[in-house]
Amino acid sequence: MWERFYLVFPMILIGFFAVLLTGCDQKDKKLIVYSGKGLERVMEEIKQNFENKYNLRVEMIYAGSETLLTTITKTRIGDVYIPGSVKFIQKAGDLVQHHQYVSLHVPAIVVRKDNPKNIQSIEDLLEPGVKIAIGNSNMCAMGRISEEIFKASLKENEFVKNISITGTTVNELLDLVQHKEVDAALIWGDMQLWHEAKELDFIEISPDINKPKKIHIAVLTTATDKKKAALFADYVATEGRTLFVKHGFGDK
Numbered sequence: 001m002w003e004r005f006y007l008v009f010p011m012i013l014i015g016f017f018a019v020l021l022t023g024c025d026q027k028d029k030k031l032i033v034y035s036g037k038g039l040e041r042v043m044e045e046i047k048q049n050f051e052n053k054y055n056l057r058v059e060m061i062y063a064g065s066e067t068l069l070t071t072i073t074k075t076r077i078g079d080v081y082i083p084g085s086v087k088f089i090q091k092a093g094d095l096v097q098h099h100q101y102v103s104l105h106v107p108a109i110v111v112r113k114d115n116p117k118n119i120q121s122i123e124d125l126l127e128p129g130v131k132i133a134i135g136n137s138n139m140c141a142m143g144r145i146s147e148e149i150f151k152a153s154l155k156e157n158e159f160v161k162n163i164s165i166t167g168t169t170v171n172e173l174l175d176l177v178q179h180k181e182v183d184a185a186l187i188w189g190d191m192q193l194w195h196e197a198k199e200l201d202f203i204e205i206s207p208d209i210n211k212p213k214k215i216h217i218a219v220l221t222t223a224t225d226k227k228k229a230a231l232f233a234d235y236v237a238t239e240g241r242t243l244f245v246k247h248g249f250g251d252k
Contacts, residue, residue, distance in 0.1 A: 064140030084141030104250035190248030
């Protein structure tokens, strides 16, 4: 059931966005910005500040980074793309006009505060009976990064045995831990500042195997007004960086 949903969901999203965006009045000057779901809190604050400063409307579209890239590729609609990892921008190829560094995404392990399996490190995720959730590598940045971390540990096959659920976004992974469907998940460390995470604990991953990812923002070649798209991208990469730090993201 879950696997079937993951295959169908991107196509549903593409259809929805295509209808939504192509129906916009060409005189409407709003920017269409695609953002990784895990960046939603900080990007909403940046969007509000930007709109107030420049009197320019921004429509944010949030989903897993891979799902967004598929949508951009299929619809050829949109002005700016900011996924959870720069790798998705590199994968976008000629869809990208130019891009620049914004902040740093640092993976972490999340568990409930009662932590019944007494998980204290990534090695504890290998214990028999521990249920792990990771992102779907075909839909969100955290999925691919979790796989990279497991490979770096040289115990990839052992970790895979304990993966019970994959999610389309990091938000779903947080919910899975919170609602006791799994014992732990790999998500972004900045999410510990979220209100939904108040009953959860975050565990650092050893720097020897952790895979922090640079967040870049790209102006798309499909942008209808590249100057306004560049204005927003520059704003995120300059004034917006302070807000990324405020929301718990890392920096160079």
